[in-house]
Amino acid sequence: MSETNDTNPSLTDLDAEHWLQAYEQMVKIRTFEETANELYTSARMPGITHLYIGEEAIAVGICEALRQDDYITSTHRGHGHCLAKGAALDKMFAELLGKEAGYCRGKGGSMHIADQETGNLGANGIVGGSAGIATGAGMSIKLRGTDQVSVCFFGDGALGQGLLYESMNMAQLWKLPVIYVCENNQYGEYTHNSKAAAGSMVGRAAGFGVHAQAIDGQDIRTVHATARLVIDRARKGGGPAFLVCNTYRFRGHHVGDIDRPYRTREEEAEWAKRDPLTLLEDWLLKSKQAEENVLERIRQEVKTAVDDAVAFAEEASFPSESEVDNHVYA
């Protein structure tokens, strides 16, 4: 992919304001997830949840290249995608706490947040389960004749699911505007992908003739520049793309996975050197696009907003009993 293509956005034509907005989104996800973890460890949140910490550059890099009316489908590790696509903190926390004010009136919880106003067709508790849905949204776009794009987020664990390949095959046959974003965070639950995925990851999509490439998922500038290219291509009828974004799940599979016996602390420390937030901070400072006090102000503002959202969610009401059999059928 060329970075100097005249017809496409490059890394250098985005101004500081844009990057600070992206930084704010990444900080928002990080702070949201750290707070969700606290809610779990202090027994203030029912169930468990899967944290996106370490992977923020992917959701934000992709979603910053989307319009509000574009679609995404998300995963069990989906808070980052929802927030990056525009979800509000208060309704997110309310959903995590099972409150009626949540995005799904407390019926979905952490793994099922959907918000059609921001084009979020739903997080999914089935690994790879949304590949068909995102592709169907692409079919819908084609049939309705709009120039929307559909993005399917999934982890490397989903590479083991047949539905993904059925879907990519049809997306390429029919040139559907679907971007398949594989967040290769190295582990499918507790198993390293070297034990789960044979052969080449990008080769799987390339075999269908789908535009496929592997990129550094820790560097938002790379993710965003690539996203703009493939999204623009899909919008213009160029068909689907498949991105393997190499990244790392900084925390366990879920909040209760604290021992992580399946991987070493050394490996974690190596990846921690490439924290996506730090990488963006360093670049913003070195390129003199922002002063440290500006970044600090963003972090503080996000912290305040997250605290307010948690307070809202904790004070919100649980759904009434009459809600339990509401919405089984439309």
Added chain:
Amino acid sequence: MSTLENGIRCSPAIHAPGERQITFGQAIREAIAEEMARDESVFVIGEDVAAAGSVFKVLVGLLDEFGPERVIDSPISEAGIAGIGVGAAITGMRPIVDIMFGDFTTLVMDQLVNQAAKTHYMSGGKLTVPMVLRTTLGASRRSAAQHSQSLHALFSHIPGLKVALPATPYDAKGLMKSAIRDENPVVIFEDKMLYQEQGPVPEEEYTLPLGQADVKRTGDDITIVATSSMVYVALEAVDKLASIGISAELIDPRTTTPLDADTLVRSARKTSRALVLDEGYRQYGVTGEIASVIADGAFYYLDAPVKRIGAMNVPVPFSPAMEDLTIPNADYVVETVKSLCG
């Protein structure tokens, strides 16, 4: 399969002299074509639905009428096309996903059970999945164990799905049109052996509500509840029973979810006896649920236990000598009724 010469009693509006007769397959096709003409968000996707007009030739002509954009031949990817149906439905379309044989619905289980059925609920009512999945059921085509099953019980079990099993051309057209207009995922099971059967279908526009049983015959001594092709087996039995002085009321629930429990219970309270007949495997089949609904609602009116008849609990065998043994027939229904009314 019993003959259709029995002449099903349909509602009076469609029983007028000179009524147009069309086949079950034509009724399905008409319903789809009318809805596609009425609503451009309706499209059909499935294996061999376009150029071939489906393996049972039910969709012949749709491609010419609506073009390849709306009648789409897919790869052999049942899960994939079901997923495409869900995604398209969530985003404003009304897909009709064609799964060639009911046996292949096992391949779309996640998309139907975990995705389509739950999306509306899990999203707190924000997203809807107005999708139809049409497929087949029924044995007796000498097609062996993987092309003969009646698996509607699997889907009837799942909250969030609706399940329809039309028995007549009239019901097929009316239920299909309602299913396409419904805001929920609806699975329609069509008996492969019924496609060529004729019945009265009016020229005029009509729909039938999902969740309304139809009394195919009225009677006093026993209520026979039958679905899909078993309606014809029951009709044959009803005639035989009439000849020995037993008056049976025949009710087709037409949809298993939602189930019109009121009509079933009312009838059983009137006749004091009930038999439930369905071509799905007997074990844990829809007959169990229906019998339980009747037993609960009519217990103090019943003179005999509620009996049920389903397909034998074996994989459907190939050899005609064996296959026919596995499917309920009219003589067995008659014997069972006689034992209840004795």
